[in-house]
Amino acid sequence: MQQAVPEVPLTIPSMITSRAEKLFAGRPVVSRVGEGLHRSTWGEVVERARRLAGALRELGIRPGDRVATFAGSTHRHVETYLAVPSMGAVLHTVNTSLPAEQVAYIVDHADDSIVLCDRSLLSEWRLAEKQLSRPRRVIVLPDSTDTSRDGDALDYEALLAAAEPVETWPVLEESAPAHTSYTTGTTGRPKGVVFSHRSTVLQSFCTGLTDAEGLSSSETLLALVPLGLSQVGLPFAAALHGSALVLPGRDLTPAGVCELVEKERPTVAVGFGAALTGLLDHWRAQRPDLSSLKRMVCGGSPVARPISRAFDEEVGFPVVQVFGMTETSGHGSFSGLPAEVGERPTEETRGYYATSQGRPLPLVEMRIADDAGTEMARDGHTMGELQARGPWVAREYSREGAQPDKFMDGWLRTGDVAVIDELGYIRIVDRMKDLVKSDGEWISSLKLEEQLLNHPAVVEAAVVAVPDAKTGERPLACVVLRAEAGESVTGEQLREFLASRVAASWVPDTIEPVAALPKTSIGKIDKKTLRARYSEDTA
């Protein structure tokens, strides 16, 4: 009973471009370009995308070639989003906030053929350019009038004006690569993830769910996630569902964002959790009119409950969280309240769910597993490595394959340690590499640090694993004490303090007061250095 006629492939030109063009041509695409607002429509954006594709073809770009963007959130960047995959090439959106050497590394690693760069970002690009293994042609997106750094770059608008638009997109397979994105590489080299047309179409589809962003043809989306950080394919999503699109250019300041909300009256905003505090402070001080927003969907980092509560109760719209990473196209799980809490949940209940990582989105599966890939209990306290799989979850890294420390039987290993409760809500308790594995038991460094910080004399705390002949590993804690505490508080006293708060097996054998903890360049505690220091000691 298998059907003989092949399935309709899920591809960007047939599923996304065609909708923006055929159904939603009149819907606005508004972007801040430099100081002003540029008003466009989906119809114009697709028409210009067809010209861009023609121009890129003329420049020798062929299906499978990589085309890099080094640009902010503007209509021209959206045009590139649609043109490049629709012509069968692969869109590589480069994170413009990376250091120049990393930019050069990923452009070389992805083997990009050409780069579309905002004029306002040319000075940053020129720094990276010097470190490339071979030169790349540059097309300048004219978001400023300062042409001093243009050099021999091509002008985007001149190219479009001269181009023959591509009328018929090529027929593509849904497994063909559409889009590549790199991890930020906080530990080691950035890694590339390649997403297929299928993956991109399904992830875009997902943003229309009531239990996700809820995009639709009657919404106006404010995209506060920079398009350069393209793991969240918001332009694809808006084009598929017919949402109007408002883009802040490169001004993501609270004042700039609020001005845009007052002017364009978006109904849904998607952004980073880390930006909420600044936004809230600005709102409290200036009381801008944000009443058009029905909700804000945040990812990137957990939102503290006092912040989400303030948006609920003061500002007047809910903040909902998506949990994801580059490898999950930014979309893994979604934290809404479960129906089981009833209509009037307590603030404690709300807080519990609001600070969780939520439940997996439809089509995404998430589990916690041990090192052998055995799924662990969903009881809210058993810990395991959080793993994910699904149509828009990476299954390997570009040119590196599916290394076993990153992927396991088709599952992505997130590197996070989590618990999952009976309703499927995920809560991350540690990073895998910071976990202490002692005698088969998993001890969360994060939880021990939280408990240590509850002691009035402790200012900073770091727990790392040190080798142990009998148990494999044991936790060791370093603490910075308040100056007033002097030498009156000892490690032994802190061990007693912990003993009343955690299981006996969790209490570190050594808690060492230190003058200061080693830090990374961005101020995070450098556990790698600590681990090395104490591993030598115990070896």
Next chain:
Amino acid sequence: MQQAVPEVPLTIPSMITSRAEKLFAGRPVVSRVGEGLHRSTWGEVVERARRLAGALRELGIRPGDRVATFAGSTHRHVETYLAVPSMGAVLHTVNTSLPAEQVAYIVDHADDSIVLCDRSLLSEWRLAEKQLSRPRRVIVLPDSTDTSRDGDALDYEALLAAAEPVETWPVLEESAPAHTSYTTGTTGRPKGVVFSHRSTVLQSFCTGLTDAEGLSSSETLLALVPLGLSQVGLPFAAALHGSALVLPGRDLTPAGVCELVEKERPTVAVGFGAALTGLLDHWRAQRPDLSSLKRMVCGGSPVARPISRAFDEEVGFPVVQVFGMTETSGHGSFSGLPAEVGERPTEETRGYYATSQGRPLPLVEMRIADDAGTEMARDGHTMGELQARGPWVAREYSREGAQPDKFMDGWLRTGDVAVIDELGYIRIVDRMKDLVKSDGEWISSLKLEEQLLNHPAVVEAAVVAVPDAKTGERPLACVVLRAEAGESVTGEQLREFLASRVAASWVPDTIEPVAALPKTSIGKIDKKTLRARYSEDTA
């Protein structure tokens, strides 16, 4: 840059069963069984589905085998929905309102191995059974206590109690068949459509869109489309999104439905447009409390504007329409208002969109085309055959392949003639077979009939094509006149009446007053007979 690790397949056990079981186990599944309400949960339903799969295996059912259901909307039917495709077999939901001979025909045509039948439907089944080419084993779903017709049938509950549950579902390909459904066969034999796992998963995914049913884990779905008419896979949809499910059994009377709404307080209802008039009358007379409903999604037949308006303004929730057919899994397009109408559309504007067939759902493409498959203009007046394609649109009929009168280059030919306007809204203007093709022009019989009915003397009107040597076909109209009109109104006068209302080329050469029009058994004008009668005349 193609990925080496294969895509995660979209299958019912991994994408649907696992969600109902792992995330939404406690959410209610309530169904009317006989006189009473049966309360269950998704957890229990999946647990029992695992037992059912074990029992079916024991009875010899293997992957690829067809399992028929002849049942109403109850929890046991939902269990069958989940068990059969998850074990790799193919669910065949038989429309219980078909005549016995058609039931026998489709059970034979699908080559079903076994039938699960409601006890309350056994007498209907026994009639069909006699006409089967070979006997089928029956499993009785005990929705009544009258065992007089059970015969040698197996008891569903006894089988489940004795069964070894299937703990691990087999690994399936997403292109594997999951589910088969037959057209109602109003013209000719019913035709079978087979939907793959991929198709079913994506269609279920679609029901979570804001621009569709909007199912989510906080909704409670009242499924008023009988599960036997399974082109709309509501149990799959609810299981995927975690919606609670309320099933009316076989009581679809307005009183029965309203009682269920008052008791179970569903938030979304999905049903047939044809049932709305009865529901509205009942509501006006009895004023039941339907306040829990946020919207009702209707398919099957167009909803007249006075009806949808009454729900908006009197009852207090909107009626939104999906347009589809068996071949599109019930989901083709969706009629909501476009953003372009602004915040205060006039009643005329609302009516225009409410009576259209709406716009295609994401991932579905719809177009109007001529006989050669050339797409026609989207200008609101050019007519073409409505065609559809997409992941949940049939590409061929079971055992009959993709006959060119039904499918074209991967597009389903709906057999409807439609116009599509600039915003992509579809409006059906005729059935293809009723269209008059005259000198290259398409003349809508439906539109001519509408105009004729505007004449005060005309009671009934039918327009059919008759052969014409010069133009190929010409329209011919038959009209039944009011008794009072007597012979004072002539065909020639009606031609003049039409001439001021439609293009000259549309005016029928002959308008013939007749005593009565031929009708089919269900009271529809029998155009086939008319065509035959007048074709002979003109031949």
